[in-house]
Amino acid sequence: MIRVGLVGYGKAGKAVASVLAQDERFELCWIARRSNKPTATEIPVTRLDKATFPDWLASHPVDAVVDFSDSEAVLDYGEAIRQHGLMLVSAISSYSPETLAYIRELGREIRVMSSPNITLGINFLMLAARLLRSIAPFADVGIVEQHFRDKSEVSGTAKRIAKTLEVDEEEITSLRLGGIIGHHEVIFGFPHQTVRMIHDSIRREAFGTGAAFALSLLATRPAGYYSYEELLLDMMRQELQRGGGQQPVDA
Numbered sequence: 001m002i003r004v005g006l007v008g009y010g011k012a013g014k015a016v017a018s019v020l021a022q023d024e025r026f027e028l029c030w031i032a033r034r035s036n037k038p039t040a041t042e043i044p045v046t047r048l049d050k051a052t053f054p055d056w057l058a059s060h061p062v063d064a065v066v067d068f069s070d071s072e073a074v075l076d077y078g079e080a081i082r083q084h085g086l087m088l089v090s091a092i093s094s095y096s097p098e099t100l101a102y103i104r105e106l107g108r109e110i111r112v113m114s115s116p117n118i119t120l121g122i123n124f125l126m127l128a129a130r131l132l133r134s135i136a137p138f139a140d141v142g143i144v145e146q147h148f149r150d151k152s153e154v155s156g157t158a159k160r161i162a163k164t165l166e167v168d169e170e171e172i173t174s175l176r177l178g179g180i181i182g183h184h185e186v187i188f189g190f191p192h193q194t195v196r197m198i199h200d201s202i203r204r205e206a207f208g209t210g211a212a213f214a215l216s217l218l219a220t221r222p223a224g225y226y227s228y229e230e231l232l233l234d235m236m237r238q239e240l241q242r243g244g245g246q247q248p249v250d251a
Helices: 011-022 053-059 074-084 097-106 120-135 156-165 205-218 228-244
Strands: 002-007 026-033 045-047 064-067 087-090 111-114 140-147 172-176 182-190 193-201 224-226
Touching (some): 002 205, 026 053, 053 074, 074 087, 074 097, 087 097, 087 205, 097 111, 120 228, 140 156, 156 172, 205 228
Parallel strands (some): 002 026, 002 064, 026 045, 087 111, 111 224
Antiparallel strands (some): 140 182
16 A cells, blocks of 8 residues: 655645545545645645655655645655655646756656646547657647636646647647636647547546556656656556467457
8 A cells, every 4th residue: 555645735636635545555644735724634734844844754654745736845845755765746737947857856766757637538648649640740730728717827738738749839729618627639630531639627536546547657667757658658568568469369
């Protein structure tokens, strides 16, 4: 069983906590958050503070930290998890170049996985879109992202898709509408046909199942900095190698 500490307890964090608490592979040991607001949970809660967090971690040991907070939180807990050799799964949508460089540097000593979108489906979509782009570089490509009304910035996932497919970020179409959690669509325009790849986050619990999947794969890897795609691709390679040795069955 992997002991986990969760950083961040907003809407996504609460959904992730619910999933991890119900998964028998994990023990959710504590929650760290910046806010002092009362938290309706039986799980121990601490205030994330750079000065006091090392003592909290020493008295509440875990094997991994899952971060659903904000882009600066890692600066408060990073050195403590490095010292204890913990795994880190980060689901922050966007880091500054300096903070991202710091996270990559942590990967020299501990296992780190960072992804702007931690759902399994969206990462499979990105792998499939990258494959189709390599097969048909002549196709037109469009990217559409839709999110809840209060999300002001362009989706970090959409930006990552654009970078992967060599599409200018200005070509991303964004919509903000009530009732939408997260929608990403990649459209390939061919002569006489189109291909649409769509991923919808129906409930925020999808972030929790994605974090659990990432943790289970990261636990099998040596120290290093990984993207979700890299972990998923390694797993796909292993499955293909196992399948490659099978003999065809006669009809």
